Amino acid sequence: MKRSFASDNNSGIHPRILQAIVDVNNEGHCLAYGHDSYTVAALSKFRSLFGPDSETFFVMTGTGANVLALAAITRPYQAVICAESAHLNVDECGAPEKFTGCKLLTVQTSDGKITVPGIQNCMHGIDDPHHVQPRVISITQATECGTVYTKGEIREISKFACDHNLLLHMDGARFSNARAKFPQMAVRDLTFSPGVDVLSFGGTKNGMLFGEAVVFRNKELAKGFEFVRKQGMQLFSKMRFVAAQFNVFLSDFFMLESAMQANQMAQLLATKISPVKGVDITQKVEANAVFVKMPREVVTELLEIFDFYVWSENDPKNPEIRLMCSFDTVEADVSHFADCLSAIVAQLETDKITEQRRVLDGSLS
Numbered sequence: 536m537k538r539s540f541a542s543d544n545n546s547g548i549h550p551r552i553l554q555a556i557v558d559v560n561n562e563g564h565c566l567a568y569g570h571d572s573y574t575v576a577a578l579s580k581f582r583s584l585f586g587p588d589s590e591t592f593f594v595m596t597g598t599g600a601n602v603l604a605l606a607a608i609t610r611p612y613q614a615v616i617c618a619e620s621a622h623l624n625v626d627e628c629g630a631p632e633k634f635t636g637c638k639l640l641t642v643q644t645s646d647g648k649i650t651v652p653g654i655q656n657c658m659h660g661i662d663d664p665h666h667v668q669p670r671v672i673s674i675t676q677a678t679e680c681g682t683v684y685t686k687g688e689i690r691e692i693s694k695f696a697c698d699h700n701l702l703l704h705m706d707g708a709r710f711s712n713a714r715a716k717f718p719q720m721a722v723r724d725l726t727f728s729p730g731v732d733v734l735s736f737g738g739t740k741n742g743m744l745f746g747e748a749v750v751f752r753n754k755e756l757a758k759g760f761e762f763v764r765k766q767g768m769q770l771f772s773k774m775r776f777v778a779a780q781f782n783v784f785l786s787d788f789f790m791l792e793s794a795m796q797a798n799q800m801a802q803l804l805a806t807k808i809s810p811v812k813g814v815d816i817t818q819k820v821e822a823n824a825v826f827v828k829m830p831r832e833v834v835t836e837l838l839e840i841f842d843f844y845v846w847s848e849n850d851p852k853n854p855e856i857r858l859m860c861s862f863d864t865v866e867a868d869v870s871h872f873a874d875c876l877s878a879i880v881a882q883l884e885t886d887k888i889t890e891q892r893r894v895l896d897g898s899l900s
């Protein structure tokens with residue numbers, strides 16, 4: 536079976552999830568728009584995980600979750616502080632700005648994680664009607680650089696948020712991969728306990744067909760969200776097919792084992808490729824992505840064999856690529872990649888030596 540290292544979005548549906556969809560379908564007709572027993576059961580599971588005061592709403596996409604979560608807690612003259620690399624800022628086609636009216640104030644980071652000093656730089660023009668008013672800090676867990684915030688780091692940001700009348704949003708499209716780094720921790724320990732107010736909770740990247748959840752810390756924050764969701768075109772009529780997936784997904788298997796598989800494969804990939812000459816791992820491997828720089832000619836040849844993204848070309852001779860593992864990446868995929876990489880590097884070295892000899896021989900004759 537073909538495997539891609541481009542994105543966990545490239546993976547298929549986990550067979551257990553697909554089976555859950557088939558099972559619901561076999562039941563025939565059900566009430567629409569979430570008035571069905573699967574949705575009731577899934578929402579109850581979310582309450583058990585996130586606490587009795589939490590309120591959860593299902594949406595279709597990760598972008599929809601982020602944008603609607605922010606729309607629910609902001610006014611158009613406000614601003615959202617996020618990392619420059621945040622999906623919100625880079626990959627959502629301006630939807631957060633269009634649908635919330637808010638300006639995004641970005642913080643430069645070296646590893647995708649924003650910190651209080653970076654946030655502080657965005658805190659200007661407070662109470663001045665000529666300036667947007669910061670209202671939300673958004674962090675991504677796991678980050679777009681494959682790193683993971685610790686509970687302490689989240690708490691520090693949340694403390695700053697509380698002190699400055701800001702709310703804290705977490706883009707958890709890959710929350711399960713982040714959580715799998717701390718398997719002993721409860722889900723709440725990485726979200727609402729350290730002070731997150733609203734979470735975009737991902738399913739698609741870890742084996743679901745579609746469906747994400749917006750989880751609010753409490754009912755007050757969630758007020759009116761059902762209208763925001765409908766107006767935002769994310770109220771799915773056949774909601775039971777999202778709920779049935781979450782009923783299976785909210786288990787240790789998906790939120791730990793399966794996400795851990797992806798993370799472990801990323802670790803293994805980093806371990807296998809880091810000794811190769813010219814290969815430089817650029818980010819800590821804390822979730823399911825490996826960021827790595829290597830000579831352009833190696834990247835070009837690897838792209839003939841594997842799908843992956845060239846992440847940065849700031850250093851044109853040594854581009855940075857992103858290799859992402861999925862719940863269904865296995866050791867053989869990783870070994871195949873590492874073997875091909877080693878073979879390409881060895882062949883290019885041999886070619887270089889042969890060429891040097893040829894030039895030398897030519898200049899001697």
Ligand SMILES: Cc1ncc(COP(=O)(O)O)c(C=O)c1O
Pocket residue numbers: 544595596597598599601622623675678679706708709739
């Ligand atoms: C961190 C992050 N947030 C949100 C999204 C949005 O997900 P979707 O493509 O379902 O809108 C993605 C998608 O890759 C992502 O990587």
